[in-house]
Amino acid sequence: MKVQLLVFVSLLAYYVKAQDVLETNPPSIKWSQINTKNFRILFPKGFDEQGQRMANTLEHIHEAEARSLGSLPGKLSVILQNQSSTSNGFVSILPRRSEFYTMPSQDYNFIGTNDWLNTLAAHEYRHVVQYAHANRGFNRLAYYLFGATTLAGLSQAAAPSWFWEGDAVATETAFTHSGRGKIPNFALAFKTNILEGREFNYHKQYLRSYKHFIPDHYVLGYHMVGYLRKRTNDPEIWGKVTSHAWNVPFIPFAFSNAIKKESNLYVTGLYREMVKDLKQEWKEQLDKKTLTAFTNVTERKGPAYTDYQYPQVLADGRVIAMRSGIGDIAQFVTIDKNKTKIFTPGFINDSGMLSAHGSTIVWNEYGYDPRWLVKNYSLIKAYSLKTRKRYIIGGKKERYGSAAISPDETKIVAVRTDTDYKTQLVILSFPEGKILKTFPNEENHFYSMPRWSDDSNKIVILKTSSEGKALVIMNEADGSEQIILPYGQENFGYPVLYKNHLFFNSPVNGVDNIYAMDLHTKARYQVTESKYGAFNASITPDGRTIYYNDQTRNGLDVVSIPYDTTNWKRFSAESTPQIYEQLLVEQEGRETLLDSVPRITHPVTKYSKLRGLINPYTWGFYVNNALTEANIGITSQDLLSTTRVDVGYNFDIYERVSAWRAAVTYQGIFPIIDVSASIANRSVNEGSASFYDTLQTPVSVTTRDVKFEWREKNLQAGVRIPLVLTSSRYSTQLSFGNSVGLTNVSDFKNNIDTIDSRIIPTGEGRSYFFRDYVDQGNLLYNTFNVSASRLLKQSPRDINSKWGQAFNFWYYNTPYGGDYDGQQFSFTGILYLPGLFKHHSLWGYWAYQKTRIVNERDNYIFRNRIPFPRGYSASRFQDFYAFSVNYTMPVWYPDVALGPVVNIQRLRTNLFMDYGFGDNKSFNQSLRYNSIGIEASVDINVLRFLPQLDIGVRYSYGISPSVTKLEFLIGTLNF
Structure with a gap:
């Protein structure tokens, strides 16, 4: 929540x-x-x-x-x-x-x-x-x-x-x-x-x-x-x-x-x-308390807080658990000296349990609708250590929870919740996923955490109603139920049925411990007395050992005790409220x-999406978060998050000019439709930059503080389709879209030459052509974009994904006529690899951009879309290649607060080597860039605000051309 x-x-x-992509329903x-x-x-x-x-x-x-x-x-x-x-x-x-x-x-x-x-x-x-x-x-x-x-x-x-x-x-x-x-x-x-x-x-x-x-x-x-x-x-x-x-x-x-x-x-x-x-x-x-003596079998490798949850015993005697922590993503591992990784699941829908028998592990994992962010699924996933195969049981568009596999590895029991807020207990075949049986639940009691008995004939389950929670054993053959613990407010969980003993967790005495019911005598026993909490019993097939979780200063350990009923304490209720x-x-x-709660029947009416489409929630004067614009306007978004409208008057703080603007995004159908329009006065000062003169000789010059002014009308409309394709431990996204735009410019002028307002004479027999401006006329353009990423999920300490790929493709052109002609293709691909040590990252990118640059008056250059070697100012070429290698690592976790003003959590650094090559084949001109450097940044909180800000510095040393540069870096807020 x-x-x-x-x-x-x-x-x-x-x-x-x-x-933005809004969280919308189909x-x-x-x-x-x-x-x-x-x-x-x-x-x-x-x-x-x-x-x-x-x-x-x-x-x-x-x-x-x-x-x-x-x-x-x-x-x-x-x-x-x-x-x-x-x-x-x-x-x-x-x-x-x-x-x-x-x-x-x-x-x-x-x-x-x-x-x-x-x-x-x-x-x-x-x-x-x-x-x-x-x-x-x-x-x-x-x-x-x-x-x-x-x-x-x-x-x-x-x-x-x-x-x-x-x-x-x-x-x-x-x-x-x-x-x-x-x-x-x-x-x-x-x-x-x-x-x-x-x-x-x-x-x-x-x-x-x-x-x-x-x-x-x-x-x-x-x-x-x-x-x-x-x-x-x-x-x-x-x-x-x-x-x-x-x-x-x-x-x-x-x-x-x-x-x-x-x-x-x-x-x-x-x-x-x-x-x-x-x-x-x-x-x-x-x-x-008199604490239970146990054997700790976890054998931790380091002090980082790590949980080894839900121990399970396999047929070969190995104990597995789900490892996760401050420095670890969720993985299934063996509990031994080496902590051998068995499998890395996807994004787990944690039901508070794990199930494994023989050589099969079963759990629940999220499934995603590609387009609609509100719509997602809870799937049954299984992994066989014998075949090394992963299975999706029962389909990819289901709503299952708390899945458990039978000891004979032929059936899975799970709770299915439908979209009517009703739950059912379902048995499926393994590995086929065919529904074998669905138990009726006419009173719509809430079922949770089912698990098989050791003979695969009974199911123990938690059952919650308006009277509280009960612990129930269900006969698989006929669905008959036996209530072991009656309905009440005791918050027991994680039931495990072995022979004539039913084990479960309970906090009844103020601390979570493991209890057992003797099904023959109906006597209840306390199996553990833990310092902080004991959970999740697992019994070895031979009935000699109980493995369970015990809380320690560095996380949940897996510990063991003998299955010896003489060591159990007869239960006596000493209800201890929490502080x-x-x-x-x-x-x-x-x-x-x-x-x-009263049971009044209220009239139900149809809700019209159209009538609620306009719903203003912000108005008046405000400043955008980049501190570059001041606005007077209204922003609206409907309750179902299909439509956002933004209209108003805009003042550009940097250019000191104003504009009327309007933008609408409609996201209630499969493709998102975006439309924006503006009427603006524009004013830009150009200082030192690299340009091409009318003789096509690339040089770097300092102009005489050229100022451009013009009036601009802009209209852009497009469609885009963002897709979520995550189905494993990799977060996978794909997005593509196309938009068409019209920019009409009038009254274009500069403060130096009124004859041709984009060509500036220098007084040295040369003039310089500003190709990325539209002067008098219309620029009618098309933009196509595709971006995708596939990134391994991260632990809190990870700076980058350990494994991952991402790319971004842009294509601009002017196929519809107009007064200007331009074309540009841009591609950037990123690769993430593990570093030498944990939480280190080796990563890099390769980029290429091809731009149409010709000696014609109507030539227009679209804005740069690829990274430029650090330490240098961006120049434009017909062909430009860029390559970068980076090594990112944490340096220190200081946890130092400078009073209430700044709290420093982490110092990290990035070493980089950048390379770029620009080529103008038409003019027989080329230039190479090569720089190395270091970036150091800190993750901080300012004025005790929870969102984290990263700030830092970058030192770049240009090998060719020779240059040195020191820059301050301001990153993003991390919520």
């Missing part, structure tokens, strides 16, 4: 570019709506049951969720997205809406015992309340003047991301039976770090690190929000803090000052006090709020 916002470090608003989907007093619920036709339920749920929680912040939001549009297999949701005011992705997660440590849509409603609606509360003081004035984009930027600038998400997690914890604040796994890494002596400072804990694993800002935020509410015993304390901050968002560190005003502590002091409080409480709990859980529940006083 996320707040989909753009974060800014000033009053600058973000100018959305027309070339046009075949018809939409319905329900209108209530405070909500408009949009949903695909046929999704009425959940539409009605969410209309009632949101109206029911409307006032209760807003009470502690004291701001009731206005009417909100909520879109129920049923085409995605992603379990998520977001709130945005660009334009104002919330979207619920309705496929429930299979991971019990994420969904708990709650209904998925109820969890989304509780969490996401709190973000809506936050925005209503943020629209105050200076923020409100800015909203009236500039619209939602500026309000979003100022609101995010004045309150850190941890507050937005931490406050929402606290709300879901207070109002539901199983919000994340009640799930120990949510705080597992945070708790481990603190008790292991890793009491990082506030900046590192919030802004995170490449050196150590730091849980995300949801975790920090929940504990910060909970602690201040505990310290002050005031459920409305954060409403008071944010009121101060959002009244004056332009004041640096307004949020920290507001906390100081209410608690006499700045944010860093509040954090230190919170850590002290948590450490004391967690240590007191730990001191009461701040009871406090939040008591302060809100409505834990059962979602148990009493």
